[in-house]
Amino acid sequence: MLLGTNMPAALPGCAGLDARRAPQLMTSPRRCPCRAQPRRPQCAVTQEVAGTTQVRRNENIGKLQAGYLFPEIAKRRRLHQEQNPDAKIISLGIGDTTQPIPPSITRAMRDAAEGMGTIEGYSGYGAEQGRPELRESICSRYYAMHGLQAEEVFVSDGSKCDIGRLQVLFGQQMSVAVQDPSYPVYVDSSVIMGMTDGFNGSGYDNIQYMVCRPETDFFPDLSKVKRTDIIFFCSPNNPTGAAATREQLTELVQFARKNGSIIVYDAAYSAYISDERPRTIFEIPGAQECAIETGSFSKYAGFTGVRLGWTVVPKALKYADGATVHADFNRISTTIFNGASVIAQAGGLACLQPEGYREMGQLVDYYKENATILRQTFKEMGFTVHGGENAPYVWVGFPGRESWDVFSEILTQCNIVTTPGSGFGPAGEGFVRASAFGQRDDVLEAVERLKAKYGK
């Protein structure tokens, strides 16, 4: 309609592109030397569709396959529920907390909310980087002993959002490596930013998939990994539940330093570590010069709905030209972010007080016990089971089978939602992830259903 009514009829499809774009049209039809440009011809009149704008779709988004994993699972779950209205579906799928937030933390948020109705308790915009006392508390609980300072901690509305902001920080020019399997957001956000090429059937071209399978203790064989600018690394790992050892993380840090790479270390599940493995990448000497770390209250205090996390960007971390990454991340944080909710921040502060910290530990223990139950169950049924000891995820092998088939089987026959391993990357094929986030009764019932189907 737009073109029909407002545009001169003879206008060619690309007339709206301004002059400085013109040279693109004369470059190779396959691609321009940088990865910014779409492959498809841009001026074909046939591309015009009535009633559209003349704005070209961001082709990077077009490269993405299907939906983001979890909405896709939610869709399949809904469908199953619609077809089976009486089914009592239990979710061991998305890692979503289910237990109430402990009292001292809830109280702090309630008081903060109530205070917003008073002159004394009211708070408008805070610093985009977070309340100074919260940055201080996070730092002194988790990072000060490793030489970091409060102003290297940026409070945020959660790790997923921080990954997005980090990608904006890095920009399109970066090359990226991810663990395979891994949390889909690293890959998907890299695709969106244009750091990768298209989908090749199992993964995206121009992204390094660092295979993490049982054979190598879920740590990549770094001798086979090409240098990239950015290395996303999650430990304890989502989805495999593997927590890297000190030796492994030392190897990773040395690899990054040797290559001059930046590690983005996702430590969202650190509190689930039971033994002496490092809780933060900054336990490893030299990490401050090569790593950023994201952390979150989501899985510690049940804050998935409250939205509160943080990112640590050491001032010692520098780009090749000597500029600090910290200064640029600060600029990103102040420009396209406006701080986490002050009510959530009040909750975060309470989490780190002695009482809240104790309560948070109990909450983590609850989910860890769920993980133990799931782990034991699958083991007893004869499956090869990984994770679940230092992480809230249990990674179950179904060798020779496709993950989505197993997912469907468990959904339709047990009314249990899991997550198909292949949704986390090609090397996740043949596995299914069971999440320990759930109410105990549900976990126990799920276990019974699983035993009925898969038990010997």
Next chain:
Amino acid sequence: MLLGTNMPAALPGCAGLDARRAPQLMTSPRRCPCRAQPRRPQCAVTQEVAGTTQVRRNENIGKLQAGYLFPEIAKRRRLHQEQNPDAKIISLGIGDTTQPIPPSITRAMRDAAEGMGTIEGYSGYGAEQGRPELRESICSRYYAMHGLQAEEVFVSDGSKCDIGRLQVLFGQQMSVAVQDPSYPVYVDSSVIMGMTDGFNGSGYDNIQYMVCRPETDFFPDLSKVKRTDIIFFCSPNNPTGAAATREQLTELVQFARKNGSIIVYDAAYSAYISDERPRTIFEIPGAQECAIETGSFSKYAGFTGVRLGWTVVPKALKYADGATVHADFNRISTTIFNGASVIAQAGGLACLQPEGYREMGQLVDYYKENATILRQTFKEMGFTVHGGENAPYVWVGFPGRESWDVFSEILTQCNIVTTPGSGFGPAGEGFVRASAFGQRDDVLEAVERLKAKYGK
């Protein structure tokens, strides 16, 4: 140190770049046909700095001038306070709400926070796009009468963050126009995404500054504006306080449709409109095919610290190839965002109930009265004053003077923080913005101080 200890001494500076980047190095030193590539030589060994990674800084961020405006103002204010510890500084600077959140809204957030401590009231991850009932409420209050539906409304943690996500949606290839002066985030985020070239002394190259000055009633002369993919347009405007008329918005929509452009319409101050001017771009016929709108509870209900806003992406809005923008924005929202805090969302729901809506109106009236006081004061002192009638901002002309000088004068001599007009773009030079967000007593005292300095 990295290079000194871990890298072979003779390694050239670009050895870390992987092979697929190599062709770039052979292209013109000025720029590759697309705007993705940096201008400076990439392999100069002299660029290496000891103790750095080998990751090249995102050059787009390097193009940004100084800090984001408001942190810069905060810095100058701090400095003045340090030098004058006894000064009682009043802020008419950043548009930050000061008045308590009304009771029914505070109560809803308090109850939601408290509920998070119970099994029944607990809520984990919600839909990234927001609670369905909140999307429904926003839609029925503001958009349903213009033919929009709840699922075209995406709830968020605020407009600033939504602008960031919209920029990620658009990607680097887009060309951009902004009102001049305008809210700095449109320009800065465009620079960060690589949509512009470098700073040229007053603005950035390859961005259309649509001059909005008193001579044209603060509406751009569109006959002088080149076609761009994206047009950021804020009305009521921050900083000029001008609210576009129906005729002006009709002209804007026709301009966008003729060019096949997408308008990003920032309606964060809509509730401040006193007369019959449109509250939303979707009052204009045809806007659904060419516009996105952002909205916010920040200035309606004092939610600057709570963090809650929304973005409307009509399903009728399409890229040149016919793909809907809605689907892609949905993908962005689910991939790099995780929903607004459920506590904030409970507050937003309360805002749209009859009681909360009435209370919100009273709050807006309070700030509007501040605006009237400021407007009258400057007028009485003989200044040319704009805005303040349909917006919480008063735009005061100081012809022939530099904005930052006036800012400094008012800060040092009246202990009042304003915002220098030039911080909003080249056409803001010679103006200062006074914000009506403040407590009445402070506004009245500010007025006295201003009269003492500038009164006749």
